[in-house]
Amino acid sequence: MAPTPNHSTDMFIRKLGGAARLSDEEREAIAHLPVTVRPLGPHQDIVREKDRPSQCCLLLEGWACRYQLLSEGKRQIFSFHIPGDIPDLQSLHIRVMDHNVCTLSSAVVAFIPHEALLDLTAAFPAIAAILWRDTLVDGAVFRAWMTGLGRRTACEAVAHLFCELYLKLQAMGLARDYAYRLPLTQLDLGDALGLSNVHVNRTLRELRGKDLITLHGGTLEIYKWQELADSCDFDPAYLHLERRTA
Amino acid sequence: MAPTPNHSTDMFIRKLGGAARLSDEEREAIAHLPVTVRPLGPHQDIVREKDRPSQCCLLLEGWACRYQLLSEGKRQIFSFHIPGDIPDLQSLHIRVMDHNVCTLSSAVVAFIPHEALLDLTAAFPAIAAILWRDTLVDGAVFRAWMTGLGRRTACEAVAHLFCELYLKLQAMGLARDYAYRLPLTQLDLGDALGLSNVHVNRTLRELRGKDLITLHGGTLEIYKWQELADSCDFDPAYLHLERRTA
DNA sequence: CGTGTCCTTGAGTGAACTCAAAAACTGTGG
DNA sequence: CCACAGTTTTTGAGTTCACTCAAGGACACG
Structure with missing residues (x-):
């Protein structure tokens, strides 16, 4: 194309x-x-x-x-x-x-x-x-990210971001089946979430340990959407996507 | 009135x-x-x-x-x-x-x-x-606050907020001479900056110790504007106030 | 096949947190 | 004008989450 x-x-x-x-x-x-x-x-x-x-x-x-x-x-x-x-x-x-x-x-x-x-x-x-x-x-x-930066733990912030990105990609028809390409380094993630790259790494390990996600070779896979979303109080209302699904 | x-x-x-x-x-x-x-x-x-x-x-x-x-x-x-x-x-x-x-x-x-x-x-x-x-x-x-939440120390974040509020108030003709009414509790400040009220208190003490500001009885006084602004890398460009001063 | 980037792990440190309690205000009614 | 209740500020002590520094391993690319 x-x-x-x-x-x-x-x-x-x-x-x-x-x-x-x-x-x-x-x-x-x-x-x-x-x-x-x-x-x-x-x-x-x-x-x-x-x-x-x-x-x-x-x-x-x-x-x-x-x-x-x-x-x-x-x-x-x-x-x-x-x-x-x-x-x-x-x-x-x-x-x-x-x-x-x-x-x-x-x-x-x-x-x-x-x-x-x-x-x-x-x-x-x-x-x-x-x-x-x-x-x-x-x-x-921006406000949702502010909440993450100010009031969420590292785990919650990472989980929240992954949920957000999935829904945004899905709405544009760019992701399905709870997996997507994520061309970000752990340093990028850290700079977005206010964390050091080292701590991002440990956080990803923790989420992987709970069998919630894997991030490998630039591909994110979400194994338990609901559990991931619950773990970080994810409420998609702020994305205001209703227009597209309607 | x-x-x-x-x-x-x-x-x-x-x-x-x-x-x-x-x-x-x-x-x-x-x-x-x-x-x-x-x-x-x-x-x-x-x-x-x-x-x-x-x-x-x-x-x-x-x-x-x-x-x-x-x-x-x-x-x-x-x-x-x-x-x-x-x-x-x-x-x-x-x-x-x-x-x-x-x-x-x-x-x-x-x-x-x-x-x-x-x-x-x-x-x-x-x-x-x-x-x-x-x-x-x-x-x-919002973005400026994100930077504060993610990448600034408590001292820098507080100083940055005080600079921002002063310029906003000044632009509306509601503050001058580097002082203004600030009807916020330390808990409010903490919830804005992602800090605990206790740490806000210690941070204010530190800034007071450096003779940069005092916050007392709901009034903020800035003693050394330039030093305060420098201490937190404050660049007012993001407020886009030029329209009013022109 | 080497070089640079990125990921991973360990060890020690530090900034900010929590809990707790005392002190200083604020406002209200007697 | 004072007493009192509620809120807010202040301080201390101990803890924790995330940071820094450092080094080895994995991976990607020319």
Whole structure:
């Protein structure tokens, strides 16, 4: 499947909740967005702190994340992104980037000029509302991570993240049967969860010991979904996915 | 100064970045929003998890916060809110609440029906964009807190929060001379920063020992702004306040 | 087949936690 | 104006979860 403008149109429409919700006119306008599709290697920055981007990137294939670097080499990862996500949608209304976006795996992204998106949202308030909503769900995921960082044990935080990612991937049709590709190092996981890579390792061992999951060769397998979810008080409400399953 | 509909109009316009940025027509529409002003006591819930609110609340006086309760009585506070904020603006586009909003001090809020806000944003895309932007800045603050929870020491996290709150209050004209009313208990601070109340207490003592701040009787005083900011790598960029100072 | 990255494990340390109790406030009613 | 109850702050002592440092093993890739 070669990445084409069509591919990105499909992805964009899927992101907006499926063609069913859009009028012909709206779909037409989306199909005519002037996108630039580009393949990227792993661990490549897409936008950087202090940049003033003039476009947004729609992730078509691969994984990306948002992060910030601190003094003494510390890093905080704010979110992981999968195909269909627009990790830097906020740049549409906030000029200056306050964090970085980079690929984790090799990836394919579609760049869409701000101008085109601003025209689109001005012409179609319904699309604006859906995109706005999307950034709000983003905020909900940030809050869930905050709870993990502040009030959950290492085990709970890791379990919670794995549950979240599974449901997000499943909703985009990218995972099923309680398993998925997870192209993250233990260091990445640690920087997302506020843990050291060593402790992530021990935590994974513990979860494996309870026969809840295995993470091996970049593939995560969940053996007991319900038990895993219960172990970390996982409540999927904050992902606000109902729109897709409906 | 009695709370009146006029007061809430002023506050709303101020929130949107000042009258200068709005057309007469836009200001007119805002002035005709059907608001309900209500005084509230301290520690009163405004909206709760799982609610499906039909209005948003604009905070006119006092402090509020967003939070979530976990098993075993744990609590995570996600944000603090000051006059001018609309803590539950997200309910405009996400039906079900995934967290709670409550007052911290006694407060005055103006409730605005969703319907009216949706009409307003549909009629005036510029207002929609400003409100959207506001929720994006919200997200930026969440990220800053994540960094604090994940990668900062207790001292740094506390200092960072105090810097953030000062700039936010100052931008709304509610603080100057490096001091402000902070109606939070040490338990509240702990639940925001992922610390125990005991450790918050020790951390405050440490900061006081360095003559950086005092927090006494609900008033925070910052003695050495620059040193405090440096001690926690505080970079105000993420607050995206430039709009107001310009 | 070597080099770099990532994972794994051990040992010792430290930041923050819990439990507990005393001291200082706050507000209320007598 | 004082007494009192409830909350909040403060301090001490002991514990624990997660960290750092260090080194060996596994794996991936050119």
